[in-house]
Amino acid sequence: MIAVLAILLAAQPPIHPQFTGGVVSPESAFSISNAQVLQPEELNRILHAQGANRPLVLQVGSHMLFAEAHIAGSEYAGPGSQAAGLKQLQDRVTPLPRKTFIVLYCGCCPWNRCPNIGPAFKLLRDLGFTNVKALYIADNLGADWVDKGYPVESGR
Numbered sequence: 001m002i003a004v005l006a007i008l009l010a011a012q013p014p015i016h017p018q019f020t021g022g023v024v025s026p027e028s029a030f031s032i033s034n035a036q037v038l039q040p041e042e043l044n045r046i047l048h049a050q051g052a053n054r055p056l057v058l059q060v061g062s063h064m065l066f067a068e069a070h071i072a073g074s075e076y077a078g079p080g081s082q083a084a085g086l087k088q089l090q091d092r093v094t095p096l097p098r099k100t101f102i103v104l105y106c107g108c109c110p111w112n113r114c115p116n117i118g119p120a121f122k123l124l125r126d127l128g129f130t131n132v133k134a135l136y137i138a139d140n141l142g143a144d145w146v147d148k149g150y151p152v153e154s155g156r
Contacts, residue, residue, distance in 0.1 A: 029111050029118045029134070036121075038133045043103060044150045047073070053101050055133070060089060060120035061106035069141065071105065072151035080106065080120030089120055090127065098128045105134070107141025 038046075046055065057073060059066050060080035070076070077092050078085030093102065102124060106116040117134050124132045137144045146152055 029114050029121075031118055032121050032134045036133055037136045038103060039136055040144050040148065040150065043071075043135055044148075047071075047151070055101040055103045056093075056096070057103045057105070057135075058089065058092065058120075059106065060085065060104050060116045061108040061114075065108055065141065067155060069146055069152045069154050070156075071141075071145060072153045074105070074153075076156065077104075077120070080104075080116035080118070080123075085116070086119060086123050089123060093124065093127065093129065096129075099131055100129065101131045101133075102129060103133045103135055105137060105141070107135075107137045107145065110139050111137055 043055075043057075047057075057071055057075070058077040059070050059074050060077050062079060063076055066076045075092070078088030080086060080089065093100070096102075104117060104120050104124070106114050106120075108114060108116065111117075114137070121132060121134050
């Protein structure tokens, strides 16, 4: 039983840093709990499921990267690390019911250095959204989504 548990735990990618000194900024990607994080294969499965509760997928990173390649069907919502980007995100979600299934992603850089996902996630939670997930991009969108053959689009 312990061996099985060890294998299962080892299969989970590390999301939180080992040494935070007990203090994690509320706007850091590390402030997002594992329960609120989706792995790329999980999101791909959700997006392909018939009759599933399809999420609103919002990219909160660089517009240049979004134009180059983004998750098929996703929308650009502004860079989460900038006030103007957070305003754009807020304007996009304000009319939605607070139970809307929303998935945020960036993909500009590794999860542990992403300046965008944490602030965007915090904003949606502060606005009262209760069904928000963050897509765990370990390295970048190219390596963790595009190279795996998951659906992408370009432009816009």
